[in-house]
Amino acid sequence: MPKGIAASPGITIGKVYILEKENFCILEYKIKKEEVKKEIERFKEAVKEAKEQLQEIEKKAREKIGINESYIFRAHLSILEDPLLIKGTLNRIKRQRLNAETCLRNTLRDFPLRFAAAQTGLIKERFRDVEDIGERILANLVNRPTFTLSHLEENIIIVAHDLTPSDTISMQKEKILGFATDVGGRTSHTAIIARSLEIPAVVGLRDITKRAKPGSTVILDGNTGRVIINPTAKQIERYQEERQKFFSYKKRLQSAKDLPAQTIDGREVELAVNIAGPEEIDVALENGAEGVGLYRTEYLYMNRTTLPTEEEQLEAYKEVAQKANPYTVIIRTLDLGGDKFISHFPVPQEMNPFMGWRAIRLCLEKVDIFKVQLRAILRASHFGKVKIMYPMISGVEEVRKANKILLEVKKELKEKKIPFAEDIDVGAMIEIPSAAITADIIAQEVDFFSVGTNDLIQYTLAVDRVNEKVAYLYQPTHPTILRLIDNIVRCAHRQNIWVGACGEMSSDPLFVLILLGLGIDEFSVSPSSLLEIKKIIRGIKWEETEEIVLKLLKLSTPSQTRRFVQRRLSKKIEQILEKE
Numbered sequence: 006m007p008k009g010i011a012a013s014p015g016i017t018i019g020k021v022y023i024l025e026k027e028n029f030c031i032l033e034y035k036i037k038k039e040e041v042k043k044e045i046e047r048f049k050e051a052v053k054e055a056k057e058q059l060q061e062i063e064k065k066a067r068e069k070i071g072i073n074e075s076y077i078f079r080a081h082l083s084i085l086e087d088p089l090l091i092k093g094t095l096n097r098i099k100r101q102r103l104n105a106e107t108c109l110r111n112t113l114r115d116f117p118l119r120f121a122a123a124q125t126g127l128i129k130e131r132f133r134d135v136e137d138i139g140e141r142i143l144a145n146l147v148n149r150p151t152f153t154l155s156h157l158e159e160n161i162i163i164v165a166h167d168l169t170p171s172d173t174i175s176m177q178k179e180k181i182l183g184f185a186t187d188v189g190g191r192t193s194h195t196a197i198i199a200r201s202l203e204i205p206a207v208v209g210l211r212d213i214t215k216r217a218k219p220g221s222t223v224i225l226d227g228n229t230g231r232v233i234i235n236p237t238a239k240q241i242e243r244y245q246e247e248r249q250k251f252f253s254y255k256k257r258l259q260s261a262k263d264l265p266a267q268t269i270d271g272r273e274v275e276l277a278v279n280i281a282g283p284e285e286i287d288v289a290l291e292n293g294a295e296g297v298g299l300y301r302t303e304y305l306y307m308n309r310t311t312l313p314t315e316e317e318q319l320e321a322y323k324e325v326a327q328k329a330n331p332y333t334v335i336i337r338t339l340d341l342g343g344d345k346f347i348s349h350f351p352v353p354q355e356m357n358p359f360m361g362w363r364a365i366r367l368c369l370e371k372v373d374i375f376k377v378q379l380r381a382i383l384r385a386s387h388f389g390k391v392k393i394m395y396p397m398i399s400g401v402e403e404v405r406k407a408n409k410i411l412l413e414v415k416k417e418l419k420e421k422k423i424p425f426a427e428d429i430d431v432g433a434m435i436e437i438p439s440a441a442i443t444a445d446i447i448a449q450e451v452d453f454f455s456v457g458t459n460d461l462i463q464y465t466l467a468v469d470r471v472n473e474k475v476a477y478l479y480q481p482t483h484p485t486i487l488r489l490i491d492n493i494v495r496c497a498h499r500q501n502i503w504v505g506a507c508g509e510m511s512s513d514p515l516f517v518l519i520l521l522g523l524g525i526d527e528f529s530v531s532p533s534s535l536l537e538i539k540k541i542i543r544g545i546k547w548e549e550t551e552e553i554v555l556k557l558l559k560l561s562t563p564s565q566t567r568r569f570v571q572r573r574l575s576k577k578i579e580q581i582l583e584k585e
């Protein structure tokens with residue numbers, strides 16, 4: 006039974022449609038000197054057409070999945086202005102005097118060189134986006150319609166080597182039951198859109214296009230990442246039941262919406278959400294979020310050709326702060342780099358982007374950019390409850406440097422008599438082992454901690470968090486991780502500051518109980534997990550989680566901790582979630 010990466014939850018059963026994109030047959034021919042102008046016009050016309058097509062797709066995306074996810078298509082539009090792609094092709098036409106199709110194809114072929122050092126995650130995805138746009142222009146040049154999934158008649162499951170975001174957005178939820186692809190990861194744009202559209206999806210199946218035959222029946226389980234080809238009648242019956250269970254489970258979760266995140270024995274924790282922009286705040290609050298524990302501001306800097314101005318940033322932060330009031334919004338300063346990058350910012354290519362010039366390191370050097378953001382955050386603090394959080398802190402000196410800059414910005418605002426919360430809390434993300442080990446020192450300089458488990462696991466265990474090949478080594482219950490979090494919490498509490506957890510561990514029912522037992526005070530989770538996590542917290546005694554953690558901390562290997570956690574908590578979680 007093929008097993009891939011569960012990219013979008015839900016179970017579906019249907020007939021396979023193999024989506025094969027035909028390659029363009031491109032003729033290469035020389036053009037005369039007097040034809041160059043005409044050829045350039047032809048290319049520009051094809052780009053203009055692509056722009057109109059993409060604007061139409063972006064409009065549809067906005068209507069279907071909201072402004073937040075439609076940014077992907079705005080990014081596609083910005084690719085149409087990429088000098089390397091457009092000017093590069095135009096220069097080739099002028100210099101080489103070859104037809105536009107050939108010049109564009111050759112420009113596209115050169116693109117991987119530029120992206121050579123960036124073999125992971127979103128950067129790789131972005132290269133696929135460029136290819137996608139290039140194909141669109143080529144299709145316009147050779148005057149043939151690009152394939153669109155909206156033409157499909159039947160209820161089907163798409164099986165493809167890969168899907169682009171524009172393929173995914175063209176999917177009609179009523180007709181396309183789900184999709185399975187050979188490649189891809191959970192962070193791909195395609196997976197992001199699938200989750201927004203609530204289309205079940207499994208990616209990274211390696212050879213599903215070879216194994217599944219057109220028209221055959223498959224069961225696609227987006228919860229576990231399993232795909233069953235030609236299932237038996239019994240398997241179909243079982244999965245239909247599973248499907249019904251999934252629906253009623255989702256419905257049942259709503260009952261905890263207005264209740265506090267409190268354990269049976271009365272420990273109340275804060276349950277906030279992670280957001281990437283103001284568009285997400287309404288739904289999160291409707292689902293009972295107690296504020297924002299992590300506002301990933303870097304998305305404001307992405308997919309555009311200039312840096313966001315102070316006013317633009319103020320508008321975004323203010324909107325979230327006002328809507329979330331009386332709850333708190335923790336605004337994380339720019340966390341660029343790693344798998345998040347912006348094309349208009351001169352970050353040199355690096356061999357190890359996750360460990361390179363990024364986040365707070367970049368901000369402490371590009372002080373002007375940092376100050377604009379700090380000013381916007383401080384000004385937004387006048388309109389609600391706002392806290393500042395620094396990402397990727399590796400030691401206390403970075404906190405001190407950042408705080409010094411913050412103080413300067415505060416002084417400037419005061420001089421100009423611009424109002425802001427003067428006693429604004431400042432926190433540090435603890436997501437690098439060096440910070441976790443020196444948490445006692447850092448705790449003296451900040452008002453709170455938030456544990457970034459996504460990166461803490463990556464850096465501690467030396468496992469690239471976006472590489473599916475080493476995913477088996479990414480172990481949240483590794484004894485080292487448990488000990489590090491234990492140390493962080495102890496150091497924070499000794500210093501009388503609170504400690505949150507905003508990595509994906511908090512969005513997982515099993516791990517959230519371990520974090521609870523370790524003494525975490527605040528959980529910031531992905532909005533779609535909020536109700537499930539609240540139910541879990543409400544279904545257990547804090548005392549019990551503490552007992553489990555005490556035993557866990559005595560174990561020496563990841564296999565032992567994993568087995569222990571499974572034995573002690575899996576059944577319990579099932580029972581809690583099944584309860585009415």
Ligand code: PEP
Pocket residue numbers: 299301340436456457458459460461507508509
């Ligand atoms: C983390 O590292 O756990 C985290 C929450 O930050 P990000 O996922 O944005 O790196």
Ligand code: MG
Pocket residue numbers: 396436457459460
């Ligand atoms: Mg992080």
